[in-house]
Every structure is written in C-alpha cells, then in structure tokens.
Amino acid sequence: xxxxxxxxxxxxxxxxxxxxxxxxxxxxxxxxxxxxxxxxxxxxxxxxxxxxxxxxxxxxxxxxxxxxxxxxxxxxxxxxxxxxxxxxxxxxxxxxxxxxxxxxxxxxxxxxxxxxxxxxxxxxxxxxxxxxxxxxxxxxxxxxxxxxxxxxxxxxxxxxxxxxxxxxxxxx
Amino acid sequence: xxxxxxxxxxxxxxxxxxxxxxxxxxxxxxxxxxxxxxxxxxxxxxxxxxxxxxxxxxxxxxxxxxxxxxxxxxxxxxxxxxxxxxxxxxxxxxxxxxxxxxxxxxxxxxxxxxxxxxxxxxxxxxxxxxxxxxxxxxxxxxxxxxxxxxxxxxxxxxxxxxxxxxxxxxxxxxxxxxxxxxxxxxxxxxxxxxxxxxxxxxxxxxxxxxxxxxxxxxxxxxxxxxxxxxxxxxxxxxxxxxxxxxxxxxxxxxxxxxxxxxxxxxxxxxxxxxxxxxxxxxxxxxxxxxxxxxxxxxxxxxxxxxxxxxxxxxxxxxxxxxxxxxxxxxxxxxxxxxxxxxxxxxxxxxxxxxxxxxxxxxxxxxxxxxxxxxxxxxxxxxxxxxxxxxxxxxxxxxxxxxxxxxxxxxxxxxxxxxxxxxxxxxxxxxxxxxxxxxxxxxxxxxxxxxxxxxxxxxxxxxxxxxxxxxxxxxxxxxxxxxxxxxxxxxxxxxxxxxxxxxxxxxxxxxxxxxxxxxxxxxxxxxxxxxxxxxxxxxxxxxxxxxxxxxxxxxxxxxxxxxxxxxxxxxxxxxxxxxxxxxxxxxxxxxxxxxxxxxxxxxxxxxxxxxxxxxx
Numbered sequence: 001x002x003x004x005x006x007x008x009x010x011x012x013x014x015x016x017x018x019x020x021x022x023x024x025x026x027x028x029x030x031x032x033x034x035x036x037x038x039x040x041x042x043x044x045x046x047x048x049x050x051x052x053x054x055x056x057x058x059x060x061x062x063x064x065x066x067x068x069x070x071x072x073x074x075x076x077x078x079x080x081x082x083x084x085x086x087x088x089x090x091x092x093x094x095x096x097x098x099x100x101x102x103x104x105x106x107x108x109x110x111x112x113x114x115x116x117x118x119x120x121x122x123x124x125x126x127x128x129x130x131x132x133x134x135x136x137x138x139x140x141x142x143x144x145x146x147x148x149x150x151x152x153x154x155x156x157x158x159x160x161x162x163x164x165x166x167x168x169x170x171x172x
Numbered sequence: 173x174x175x176x177x178x179x180x181x182x183x184x185x186x187x188x189x190x191x192x193x194x195x196x197x198x199x200x201x202x203x204x205x206x207x208x209x210x211x212x213x214x215x216x217x218x219x220x221x222x223x224x225x226x227x228x229x230x231x232x233x234x235x236x237x238x239x240x241x242x243x244x245x246x247x248x249x250x251x252x253x254x255x256x257x258x259x260x261x262x263x264x265x266x267x268x269x270x271x272x273x274x275x276x277x278x279x280x281x282x283x284x285x286x287x288x289x290x291x292x293x294x295x296x297x298x299x300x301x302x303x304x305x306x307x308x309x310x311x312x313x314x315x316x317x318x319x320x321x322x323x324x325x326x327x328x329x330x331x332x333x334x335x336x337x338x339x340x341x342x343x344x345x346x347x348x349x350x351x352x353x354x355x356x357x358x359x360x361x362x363x364x365x366x367x368x369x370x371x372x373x374x375x376x377x378x379x380x381x382x383x384x385x386x387x388x389x390x391x392x393x394x395x396x397x398x399x400x401x402x403x404x405x406x407x408x409x410x411x412x413x414x415x416x417x418x419x420x421x422x423x424x425x426x427x428x429x430x431x432x433x434x435x436x437x438x439x440x441x442x443x444x445x446x447x448x449x450x451x452x453x454x455x456x457x458x459x460x461x462x463x464x465x466x467x468x469x470x471x472x473x474x475x476x477x478x479x480x481x482x483x484x485x486x487x488x489x490x491x492x493x494x495x496x497x498x499x500x501x502x503x504x505x506x507x508x509x510x511x512x513x514x515x516x517x518x519x520x521x522x523x524x525x526x527x528x529x530x531x532x533x534x535x536x537x538x539x540x541x542x543x544x545x546x547x548x549x550x551x552x553x554x555x556x557x558x559x560x561x562x563x564x565x566x567x568x569x570x571x572x573x574x575x576x577x578x579x580x581x582x583x584x585x586x587x588x589x590x591x592x593x594x595x596x597x598x599x600x601x602x603x604x605x606x607x608x609x610x611x612x613x614x615x616x617x618x619x620x621x622x623x624x625x626x627x628x629x630x631x632x633x634x635x636x637x638x639x640x641x642x643x644x645x646x647x648x649x650x651x652x653x654x655x656x657x658x659x660x661x662x663x664x665x666x667x668x669x670x671x672x673x674x675x676x677x678x679x680x681x682x683x684x685x686x687x688x689x690x691x692x693x694x695x696x697x698x699x700x701x702x703x704x705x706x707x708x709x710x711x712x713x714x715x716x717x718x719x720x721x722x723x724x725x726x727x728x729x730x731x732x733x734x735x736x737x738x739x740x741x742x743x744x745x746x747x748x749x750x751x752x753x754x755x756x757x758x759x760x761x762x763x764x765x766x767x768x769x770x771x772x773x774x775x776x777x778x779x780x781x782x783x784x785x786x787x
Contacts, residue, residue, distance in 0.1 A: 032382070032553045037642070038554060052582045052642045052643065053584065063580070
C-alpha cells in the first residue's frame, strides 16, 4: 500500500500509533469547513471537483485514523514505504489456537450456552488486548528505526487482530 | 436576498411535493395567498397538455389510464425491477432503452424523468408565484436509501424542469437539519421517515457545528401507497364476498377503491372506526361499509414491523442502542398512523417528536441547506453517507465492494485494471450497488467502458480507475493509464439512465413548454407589478381627489378593475396592455403631483420594472 498523501500530515498530527481522538475530531471538523463541497456551490466546476476530492480524502483520512485496526494497517504501510511484507504470516502456533477457538464458537452456535459464550468472549477480548499491547511496543520501536524484522512482526500482529476480530464478531 | 442567489428546497415526494426557502422571516414552506404549499405529485394528460397537482388528483378516478401518480417509484428502475409493482398501476409502463421505462398514454410515451420534471415545474411555478420572482436553482431531496440510478434520475428531472440542481440531499437528513437548526436539537437522534412510497431511517449525531449521519437504512418501495393497496384489496374482497356476481376488474374500480382506501386510512388515524360509501353506477356498485382501526392495523402490522426491524439494524450499524437515542423525529405523512407511532415509541422507549409539520419538515430542511449553499450562512457542515455499498463485478459474478455502505461522502476509491490480450484498448467494468455477495443480487448501475488505453502487451497497462461518490451521493468514474509513461486520460462511457444528449433532446422538444414557463414568469412579474401600482395609487388617492375630476377618477377606478380581472387570466400580454392603459390614465395625476414623494415611489417602480411608460 502506497498512500498518495500522509493522513497524519493532512491532520497536522505527529506520525505515531497513539492518536488523541478528541484532537482528531476537532481538526476534522475544522478542515471540513475548509474543504466541504457545500461551501463551493458558487465555484467553477473545476474548483467544485477539487473540493469533492479533497473532502473525500479528508473523510478517508479521518476514517482511517479514527479506527485502531485501520490506523495500524495504514501506519505500517507508511513505514514499509513500498517494501513487500508477507500479509499472511502469523506467529508460530497462532493458527492452531485460532482453530481451537473457532471449534468452540462452532459448538456454541450449534448449541447456544450463554455462560460459555460470555467466557469465550472474555478470552478473545483478552487475546485482543495482548495483541494491541504488543503492537504499541512494536510501533514505538519501528518508528525509531524500521527494520524488516520489526515491520514483518507488525504485519503478523495486524493479521492476528483480523482473526480475533472475526471471532469476536461471531460471538457478538 | 437577490433572487439570483436564492436556492429553494424542493421535497419531491411520492404523493405530495412542495418547496421551501429561507426568507427574511426565516425558513418557510412556499405558499400562494395562504393556500396549502402542497402540490399532489399527480399528473394527468389532457388534450396534449399536463394537468398537475390537485386538478390531476381529481382526474384519477375519471381518467385513470391518463393519470399518473407515484412516479417516484419508477425513477431509476428498470422494467424487471418493477415487475411486482406494475400490475397495481392503472397506467401502462413499458420497457425502453438502457434500463429505462416509459409511461404510455395514448400515442405518447414519457420517461419517469420527464414526468417528475412536470411535477417539479409545477412546484417551481408555485414557488415563483409565492416569491414573486423567478427561481433558477434548487436543492432537491431524495430518500436516503435511493441508489445512484435513482439519484441521477432525480437530478435529470430537475434539469429537464429548467432547474439547476445545486444539491441532492437525503430526506431524513433534511428533516434533521430543520430540527437541528429550528429546534436546536443536539445529541444522537433518529429520523423515522415513512412517506407515500418510501421508508428511511437515519441515525445522526448533531453537535453545535456538525450534523453527521452515522448510518442510514430503508426501503424505497414501502410507504403509504402500500397501506392503501392492502386496504383497497381488503375492501374489494369484502364487496366481492357479499356480491359475488359483481365484476370489479378495470382501472375505474381499482382507482375508486384506492382513493376510498386513502380516505379511510386517514380517517382511521383520528377515529377508531369509519364508514364509507362506494358508488360506481357503471359497474352496478353501490354500498356502504365500515372499517375499524383494529382491522386496518392487522393489515399493515407486517409492513410496520418491517420498518421497525430496519430501525434496529440501522441502530446497530450506527453502533447505538435504542436507549442512547436522545430524540426520535417523525417525518412523512404515514408517520401519522397511530400504529406507526406506537411501534416507534415502543422501540425507542420515548414519545416521538413531531414539533415540525411532518409534511413540511423535509422541504424546510432542504430550504435551509439551499440557504447554506447560496452562501447565506456557513455555521454548520453536513456530513452524509452512501446508503448502499458500491463496487464492481469480479470473477465468477462476485461483488467486490469498493466503497462500503454508511461511508461518509464524498468518498473515493481507486482500483487498478489491466488488459487480457495484446493491444487491447478498452476495458469494461460492471458497476453494482448493494449489500449481497453476488452481483446478481445487487443493483446494476450500468456498464462503464474505458476507451483509449495505449496499445501494449497484455497485462502491462495499469489503468487506475477512480470511483468518486460525490456530496449528492452520485458516482463519477474517471480513469488514467500510468504505464505508458505519461498518464493518459481514458474516456469513461456509462451506459444507463438518460444520456446528456437525451436530456438535451427532451429539453429541446419542450420548447413549447419553455414558452409556457416564460409566460408563467411574465404573469408572475406583471401581477406583482400591478399590485405595487395599486399600492402606489392608493397612497396618492386623497391627493388625486383634489386634483382630478370625477370622470378621470372613475376612469382610473374602472381601469384598475379591468387590470384586476385581467390579472387572474393566464394572458401576460393582455395584462401588460391593460397595465399600460392604467399608466396612461394615471399620467395626469402623475403630472399634477410631480413633486410628491408618493409619486416618486410610483415612478421609481415603473422605471425599475420598465415596460409601462410614465413621464
């Protein structure tokens, strides 16, 4: 993924995994007043078109930075700067654990058991927390110096989250 | 505000349409002389002319096959999609080119866009008469759940009606603007909009300066029309049961039942039971019947439950629980039905808000948005969403989403395409909108042909195709090829709906129509001029009595009456002639009180409006 413009720059935020959401909201609001096509109704067709595209970019940037998984994937793309990463790699043993969890979810879907389901939900949430905590540490190191190993570790981390989120959706 | 800057808001509804605008006194529905601002969305073809509005509505049961209603349900839809709908309509609908349908009346055929344009023209004329000045620009509302084709059809209808459609906005969003600005509503609100033909629900976050739609859901073929149809069918079944010999086939009977059903439905919103008569001497039908609210509610409950299900799903998409909703706003005529109100109250655990007239609130919101677009204010920003995911067909007929539902618009996605054979210069894309996995279950928005790819070996060209859903919720596709060294622009040719050429042709064909528009505009101008002249004469009348003789005064009075009589006829030139005569008669008066301020006012008026000579 090679983004055309750095969303962190668009919003005037420091590049990093931690984002002050209140600040992001305030800047999104301010920038919307600058670029939203509704304020260009009297402009030339070219200017109108430009406003549509700028606003589309602003909306995409806001959506990406507002959402943790999307922000992680995006920041990783920026850091990788075109270097190819294995988008399927997962930590050793992770898939086996996921299969075991998936089986439990399958069983619960066949024969619902609220207590067991809640417990499983907590287990998945705990795994997610651990994955995210690991990610904060990995990003801190990668921002200081992005080695191929660190980038790949982050990619695996993002992949793990995707699996866990899918499981969580099934448990919701 | 100058009329050239004015942007009116138009609610183009399935059953009713109206306009609103922000005037000095604030946002108001535009009405002529205290009459209702509402124009029924019905048109009837009579001797080569259209009767639109109330007049056409009366013709529904007299000339059913020449009278068209619920055009909105045909907009942007092809014949196949309308299959379930068409048998219910008394007028003929046939497939036409490129996914269009046409309504056939006698020898003539009209696209839904042209028919909607006639309704818009009537709304425009009414607005011009109310404002006393021409209107050129408008914000038109559509159901939030309208897809790209339905939005484009609406925009094209506006153009055919001679309007610059500055913005298409969503009906529930327009209602939220009205509540947010007129009523100062804040927090998370739900708008439940059940109209004549469509249902929408939107969940919005209203803050001081940002009105943001979080999620929207709906059904563009569910509304009061469907309740009427159910009720009419049940009424017909009862009559048939009692008089098995009676033949109730044909449009006359079906329209009588529909019309009666509509009245019964409205009655049952106020009363627990109602009586009605059905008389159709031609078919030997004459009976008196009764219907209770309980019976009616049993009929429509499944449809109302469907809307509640959609509300739940939309709340989930917005990430909100019902108890997190600060207010529920009811919009649309069908939201008056007690069962609807009860179900909404049950879901949200609170009484719905109906502070603003549910029939006018959408137009009012659109008028406020028109004011913002015209630069009259810039204190809030409206962030709406795309209601349905948009994407392309990929291998095996699967639907690959590029922009997902409920993404804030404008929204953009870029996809790279290549060629499959050497020197291939074109690529075809099938674009769909919907939420299902396979394109066969989604709406086809048409085929886009990319032309002008530089000849290269297969797989080498990299065509970047950008899909932009703009602030109107309408898709534009642009493409560039980057491998050929310079970024070559590629022609994108959509193949659905009306082409620009077709819109122009329709507009050309309606030159006579334009003439009528012009006549109408002149009439509005001359009528206003006449009123101002009368006011001027009244002001100087006391002085006139001192200066002029009885005969001259009587002549002026008589001519004023002539102008008044002429003003109610649709003949602008004749009106102008009588106005000129009045100018002649008042000339001695003008001469006599040359120095008076009142006269100056008169003169200034005549100068500004030209035409009528006064020295």
